[in-house]
Amino acid sequence: MKITIYGSGYVGLVSGACLAEVGNEVLCMDVDEAKINKLKNGEIPIYEPGLETMVKENHAAGRLNFTTDAKEACEHGLFQFIAVGTPPDEDGSADLQYVLAVAKSIAENMQEYRVIIDKSTVPVGTADKVKDVIKETLRERSKDLEFDVVSNPEFLKEGAALDDFMKPDRIVIGTDNPRTAELLKALYAPFNRSYERVIAMDIRSAELTKYAANAMLATKISFMNELANLAEKVGADIENVRHGIGSDSRIGYSFIYPGCGYGGSCFPKDVKALERSAKDHGYHAELLTAVENVNARQKHRLFEKIINHYNNDIKGKVFALWGLSFKPNTDDMRDAPSRVLLEALIDAGATVYAYDPEALQEAERIYGNKSGLTLCESPADAVKLADALVVVTEWKQFRSPDFQQLSLQLVDKVIFDGRNMYDPELLQHSGIKYYAIGRSNKLAVSVSVE
Numbered sequence: 001m002k003i004t005i006y007g008s009g010y011v012g013l014v015s016g017a018c019l020a021e022v023g024n025e026v027l028c029m030d031v032d033e034a035k036i037n038k039l040k041n042g043e044i045p046i047y048e049p050g051l052e053t054m055v056k057e058n059h060a061a062g063r064l065n066f067t068t069d070a071k072e073a074c075e076h077g078l079f080q081f082i083a084v085g086t087p088p089d090e091d092g093s094a095d096l097q098y099v100l101a102v103a104k105s106i107a108e109n110m111q112e113y114r115v116i117i118d119k120s121t122v123p124v125g126t127a128d129k130v131k132d133v134i135k136e137t138l139r140e141r142s143k144d145l146e147f148d149v150v151s152n153p154e155f156l157k158e159g160a161a162l163d164d165f166m167k168p169d170r171i172v173i174g175t176d177n178p179r180t181a182e183l184l185k186a187l188y189a190p191f192n193r194s195y196e197r198v199i200a201m202d203i204r205s206a207e208l209t210k211y212a213a214n215a216m217l218a219t220k221i222s223f224m225n226e227l228a229n230l231a232e233k234v235g236a237d238i239e240n241v242r243h244g245i246g247s248d249s250r251i252g253y254s255f256i257y258p259g260c261g262y263g264g265s266c267f268p269k270d271v272k273a274l275e276r277s278a279k280d281h282g283y284h285a286e287l288l289t290a291v292e293n294v295n296a297r298q299k300h301r302l303f304e305k306i307i308n309h310y311n312n313d314i315k316g317k318v319f320a321l322w323g324l325s326f327k328p329n330t331d332d333m334r335d336a337p338s339r340v341l342l343e344a345l346i347d348a349g350a351t352v353y354a355y356d357p358e359a360l361q362e363a364e365r366i367y368g369n370k371s372g373l374t375l376c377e378s379p380a381d382a383v384k385l386a387d388a389l390v391v392v393t394e395w396k397q398f399r400s401p402d403f404q405q406l407s408l409q410l411v412d413k414v415i416f417d418g419r420n421m422y423d424p425e426l427l428q429h430s431g432i433k434y435y436a437i438g439r440s441n442k443l444a445v446s447v448s449v450e
């Protein structure tokens, strides 16, 4: 099948590569010329495990191509996917300017029937807006062409995006035309072989499903963070509590890890956009406001612990920071907790030596030569001159460091762990003072520097 995808970011590029992988002819269109040139030269602008090989192989096989030409893009595919960004506007609502720009560009270039598929995360009612833009533009061109607009939200996770796309939990298709639903089912058939994953529904429900999924996941995280803070107050260990509740099949173990807050390109903006959308419809979504507030507070927890440990004075202190990406296996630093922390440390007069396995380039792009920040090539380089270590992202390679070595290197022999990766008892034996999230039980507080 012939497919055009507008937007070659995390979603567009992964979708394009996976759709090409199963034999389709895919053309990825992006307005970012530098990005398209890179892709044409075999350079992958983002880090996503397995993506580079898949893009290169499909490009070499002629099934995956790249363009900045809107006319060529519209001519190519019966299926026109919109996978551009929907960043938060000033009032928290999703900014639809990029989605609507693509809709307009399709309508300006359309010569025959097209299925326009919205894969970007957009508020309820966006498909109607896309339809209106297309109708209006066709009217201006005095063209009477048939088209359909479908909502097909994407649920992939950065870090496991290829797997998620190739073996999705579900494929949500929102359409008001049964014939289009059949077309989409045929398009997704290669990803749907072991059991029926397509869930067809009306457009508005499909649009809301995506926000509902992300808001539910964000709620789980904020709930655990709220409980972690309470555990510290009452002298409990949140890790014991997590085991205790996760074993209940109605709750389950997944996504109930306490930490230093959620980040990334989706949860923060989607919770905000859903809250805003509720407000626009005269409804105050109290739970969503709380989820967001708890998360904003949680992003400061590590800093609070650090500043408390040092009696409010960290001027001149040197911190090694492990993990810059908002989660492991990605280079994405959008809304990452690491940014809140490193900026707070530097503002308070400290110096940060940061390391991340994949996000160094992104950190350099964001911070340039920010004074007080040094980007390091290895975890060992980051701790060389450090007074203390802070772990922000739970990359696998941080799971089992040499604590004896660390206790010799870290001048103040202290680790602040935003992901509860380590065993407090082990650190106690290594003579390292250990702060984690929600673990202020007897054992954790008795860990001493001596």
Ligand SMILES: NC(=O)c1ccc[n+]([C@@H]2O[C@H](COP(=O)([O-])OP(=O)(O)OC[C@H]3O[C@@H](n4cnc5c(N)ncnc54)[C@H](O)[C@@H]3O)[C@@H](O)[C@H]2O)c1
Pocket: 006, 007, 008, 009, 010, 011, 012, 029, 030, 031, 032, 035, 083, 084, 085, 086, 098, 101, 102, 119, 120, 121, 122, 154, 155, 156, 157, 158, 265, 266
């Ligand atoms: N990143 C994720 O994990 C994820 C998962 C599910 C859904 N989503 C949603 O998918 C959408 C895209 O997210 P992303 O992370 O891939 O964004 P991104 O910022 O990585 O990529 C967006 C791309 O769109 C391009 N673009 C902007 N305007 C364009 C236009 N008029 N024509 C063609 N290209 C244009 C940009 O240059 C950029 O390359 C968002 O709505 C997001 O919420 C993201």
